């Protein structure tokens with residue numbers, strides 16, 4: 001259900017194949033207890049990127065000390081629909097799973113410690129953490145237990161009890177199982193703020209190879225169902241003020257990058273299709289990490305983290321800057337994005353005939369293509385130039401990226417001259433070459 005890639009600490013627990021651990025597994029001979037389960041199931045959930053916030057450094061709350069410390073127990077940060085950064089309790093209901101997705105540390109053939117929360121335990125943990133102000137919501141996922149419907153019922157029940165029994169008003173993000181019945185999906189949306197369904201890998205061939213129990217068409221069909229329900233709920237809300245909400249924060253997904261041989265072109269093509277066809281709010285990219293006892297079909301090393309970062313930048317270009325996948329990847333003949341420079345700069349360098357653009361005259365769509373100018377800067381430029389002809393110093397007040405933009409723009413007091421077409425322009429931005437690490 002959840003796409004997890006990465007290592008977690010290995011224990012000497014026996015493999016649990018084909019049975020659900022009703023009796024709790026143990027750590028050092030004794031029952032796990034809620035705290036022990038929390039340690040296992042929060043750790044198992046940490047590889048899921050779909051509620052993470054990139055680009056921030058959270059404070060370390062390990063060690064149980066300091067104001068706001070949660071003793072390191074599975075608290076992550078995410079952005080709410082209104083843009084606020086919120087803390088979520090991020091856990092699995094269980095890390096037992098009957099599926100065998102090769103890239104996942106919780107696959108049935110993985111020799112890791114297993115644990116399972118009851119519905120009441122998750123509810124109580126959420127309420128306790130919420131009342132102590134550790135969290136503002138819950139991110140709940142699960143491995144597949146007996147069957148998809150059984151698992152999904154348990155996940156939905158947590159959300160139902162929180163909302164209906166305890167009148168919980170915090171944020172709830174539920175990971176949903178594509179194979180679960182449409183009825184369960186509809187119920188999940190009544191209680192959750194956001195639903196997510198992992199597409200897992202960029203291509204069908206990757207899925208067939210590494211996660212044979214998963215079905216790409218089934219995943220897309222479930223996304224389509226959620227979209228239809230989201231649209232219906234919006235219409236109902238317009239007509240009836242008290243119509244029930246359905247996942248008001250929409251749906252998202254996660255893709256693992258670097259576990260198979262899919263190129264960035266494939267990854268972005270899939271994202272573009274998902275945004276266009278199913279109205280997804282976000283596609284999250286998770287760089288594959290090698291796992292213990294991994295299949296020989298998996299790579300031995302993880303892809304550079306910069307690849308994940310470049311994909312997020314390209315994703316931003318798709319959603320907010322009017323770029324198409326072909327344009328973004330046109331500067332990458334190998335099909336993979338340039339790791340040394342960001343994709344917008346790579347595109348501009350490959351399309352210099354379109355520059356320089358005059359910041360005092362160019363249309364918004366063209367200004368958005370200038371490296372160094374973000375959507376906010378472009379908005380400020382469009383407003384500012386109504387009053388006067390903009391100079392470089394005006395632009396410097398509007399954007400932090402003017403230095404990067406200079407070869408690609410003209411302003412009242414600036415012409416780049418031959419800079420735009422200079423042969424070594426890329427070298428001005430690319431980091432200097434470094435000697436590789438000695439293994």
Ligand code: SF4
Nearest residue numbers: 001002097101104107
């Ligand atoms: S093995 Fe289970 S938990 Fe892991 S990705 Fe597959 S379905 Fe999800």
